[in-house]
Amino acid sequence: MPQKPASFAVGFDIGGTNMRAGLVDESGRIVASLSAPSPRTTQAMEQGIFDLVEQLKATHPVDAVGLAVAGFLDPDCEVIRFAPHLPWRDEPVRSQLEELLGLPVRLEHDANSAAWGEHRFGAAQGADNWVLLALGTGIGAALIEKGEIYRGAFGTAPEFGHLRVVRGGRACSCGKEGCLERYCSGTALVYTARELASHGSYTNSELFDQIKTDPQAITGKMITAAAKKEDPLGIAVLEDFSEWLGETLAIIADVLDPGMILIGGGLSKDSSLYLDQAVNHYSSRIVGAGYRPLAHVATAQLGGDAGMIGVADLARRAVLETT
Ligand SMILES: [Zn+2]
Structure with missing residues (x-):
């Protein structure tokens, strides 16, 4: 044949x-x-x-x-x-x-x-109801529902990045303020580092010294690199990020109740810095905590x-x- x-x-x-x-x-x-x-x-x-x-x-x-x-x-x-x-x-x-x-x-x-x-060839093979949360410059999100892409009536669902979570909060590039992605993304790491540095002092922190010298030169990558080296300001920024990610996972679980949430995007390769902590926050912040199954939270595979x-x-x- x-x-x-x-x-x-x-x-x-x-x-x-x-x-x-x-x-x-x-x-x-x-x-x-x-x-x-x-x-x-x-x-x-x-x-x-x-x-x-x-x-x-x-x-x-x-x-x-x-x-x-x-x-x-x-x-x-x-x-x-x-x-x-x-x-x-x-x-x-x-x-x-x-x-x-x-x-x-x-x-x-x-x-x-x-x-x-990810659904066909990566970390979500075999999962039917799950959410991708891509953490990069902003937040990208997708929902796979019964094995198909869910897009809503007008094609824009799910748009988690621009949920307003802080009234009067950080200005967002979308024109709104206090959007979730201003607190839980690569860009958010930079905002948070500058804010923490302006409100406190960190000894033995190279990152703190760099911000004081040139706050505009700080990038998300510099912050994750600092946290890996146990820089005290770097660790504080990642703790704040973990809390926000925990809140985000809880919002997703309360609204959609997915079986799995995959973390993708540029920040996913550094998930060892924040994911366990974020899942701890998430597990305590959903409604009915302790009395309902938790979505499996994992990192995407295809980068x-x-x-x-x-x-x-x-x-x-x-x-x-x-x-
Ligand atoms: Zn926005």
Whole structure:
């Protein structure tokens, strides 16, 4: 019997600075990848996507293309309504790209794409009702409900990062104030470090000395590195972060009651600094604490490739469903 030819799909992770394209096989393995700076105009962006697909097509047959997008899509994933760092505004990007590329195209929100990657090939295989909480510059979230992506009536659910949790709190880039992601993300670590340093004094803390010298130069990575070296201010910042993460897990559990919450995003690789403590907070802050099962809390497995892998798989499945 002739062997079925291998099937490859291209998954794009489109960020404000760079776009990455991965050629992904049916088992979720990236067999080749390319990246390029993200152009500033719609036309240049679509041409850039075309160029990367052509380069990957030169080495392997490509069946479909998926785009993981950090922005708001319509519920049918046809239109990119608004993406703060990308040029498209209310445009039918899926059909535009399909025409340009001559291949089936699938769009998906970036957190949903990453969740799908984990669901199919990573830490969430076999889990049917679970939440991805991606902790990076902000908070990205996705809900898998009965094995499918849940997107709400208008395509924006779940949006935990911009829940207002502190009245009159820290200003957020979304225009609101006191949003959860201002307290529980990589950016939040920097805010908290500056606040703690301005209200107190930390002896034997290199991080404290650095903030006093140049508060603008502090990054989330510097803070996690300091905490690993047991810097007293670094540890205090991570304690505050753990408490907020515990609150966040409790909110998610009280609203959605998932079986599992996966921590993804850039901060997930440092979960040994905060996760046990966060789960302790979470377990005491849910309603009915001690009398109900806790969601399993774990870290994601596919790292920064989860979105590319997930959206490539979604693109391939979309082709299978229509043939
Ligand atoms: Zn906000």
